[in-house]
Amino acid sequence: MRCFKDYENMAMLDLPDSERVRLAARFDEIVGGFAALDDYDTDGVSPLVSVLDVNNVLREDVAVKLFTRDEVLANAPEKHDGYFQVPATID
Amino acid sequence: MSYNAILDSSIMQKGVPATAGSKMLADFISPIDATVVTRLEAAGVQIVGRCDVGEFGVDGLFGSSVDGKTGGQVHCLGRTQDSVPVPLSCLLADSEADFILCNDYIGAISLAAAKQGLYYIHPTYGSVSRYGLIPAVSSMDQIGVLCKKPVVGFEVLKMITGFDSKDGVMIQRINDKGQMTNDKGQMTNNKEYTADAGTDEPSPCLKPRKRDSEKYSEILPQIMQILCCAEIGNNISRYDGIKFGYRAKGYNGLHELYTKSRTEAFGEDIKLAAVIGAMVLSQENYMRYYDKAMRLRRLIRDSLEFDKYDVIINDKGQMTNDKGQEKSQTEKWNSFYNLLTLSRLCGLPSLATPEGVYVANTGRDDILEAQLLCNMK
Secondary structure, three states, X not given: OOOHHHHHHHOOOOOOHHHHHHHHHHHHHHHHHHHHHHHOOOOOOOOOOOOOOOOXXXXXXXXXXXXXXXXXXXXXXXXXXXXXXXXXXXO | OOOEEEEEOOEOOOOOXXXXXXXXXXXXXXXXXXXXXXXXXXXXXXXXXXXXXXXXHOOOOOOOOOOOOOEEEEEEOOOOOXXXXXXXXXHHHOOOOOEEEEEOOOOHHHHHHHHOOOEEEEOOOOXXXXXXXXXXXXXXXXXXXXXXXXXXXXXXXXXXXXXXXXXXXXXXXXXXXXXXXXXXXXXXXXXXXOEEOOOOOOOHHHOOOOOHHHHHHHXXXXXXXXXXXXXXXXXXXXXXOOOOOOOOOOOOOHHHHHHHHHXXXXXXXXXXXXXXXXXXXXOOOHHHHHHHHXXXXXXXXXXXXXXXXXXXXXEHHHOEOOOOOEOOHHHHHHHHHHHHHHHXXXXXXXXXXXXXXXXXXXXXXXXXXXXXXXXOO
């Protein structure tokens, strides 16, 4: 049985203890309310994924250059020699 | 006549910060113009400021804004201003702007607008391009118009409505005037609909009616929370401190870079939405919560009975409960809010006014005209 901390990890968060306690209490209250859905019979009903009865719109498969390298890197928090800079991923 | 506009900070304007109200995007500069920006500028509208209406627009999802106190933080271009939340009405009144464009996917901004004497026009899902809008809840995201005068709002709506191939999910049969057309691009029906919400003696077609969809009203908040949290969790998974957005300092390895950046940058409601999203999409809970909510969404949409009427009108001042007793003020606003939520869940256009809320059908080809003809006080 998974707990709040497990879902927190899945959401790529690592909350300070005080915040975890606070959010876990709100989480329990909100998720407790979801049980109300159990009272509604949905057998044989298909899920409504999109309210529009349309397929995705695809553009023509033609290569276009939307941004230059500098534009792509413009919002990077750290960059180096024209690349995104990240910590070492291999020891 | 030319208008002045304020944009929600989740709408991109090239070269201008687009923060979506989040520390995560505090230093993010828009690389593109959103389609709505291009269309406004082509129509001669001047963009005079930016405003924040909650981090990724999440205000109200967990009930905190049903009191209608939702404000906004305005950052006018060319000058700095303290980022103090102010009511939307003050935000409009104190600026040169005639309207605000924002993404009210929950309905909290509409509710706040109505409480503050303003109008919010929520367009049909898929009728206004979302290209350049920072996504939050993709199946409900829609750029709408907050305005002091509805005539201005509808004029702006015409400017921004229309098919855009850059948005992958749009109604394709909308011409550049915002009108539904048939497959040959012709207008299909010009029949006019009228609705009179302001007379002392309601016309027979406006008599109160118990809708089938009301049997779901008690679980609308839960359905919204499940669907919104799942989609918010997915959409904010792109913020990892690598390509753009906030990056924490002092991390040990890639995983800690991800988690520390996200933990430090997101506000509590967004973190809560992400955790609930992870829970409802997890293998053990998917069918019970997420799949169930999507099935209920279909039942709710199908229960609207738009074969029997064209527009749902909720007059907040005259609502009574099942026993015929007048509802309390809180009950009236909750009912008002539920109808706004309903329009988001079902992709329907709605108009929130200080007097009531209107939700119009989109199942008919001429309904985009019909929503324009709702008679308002």
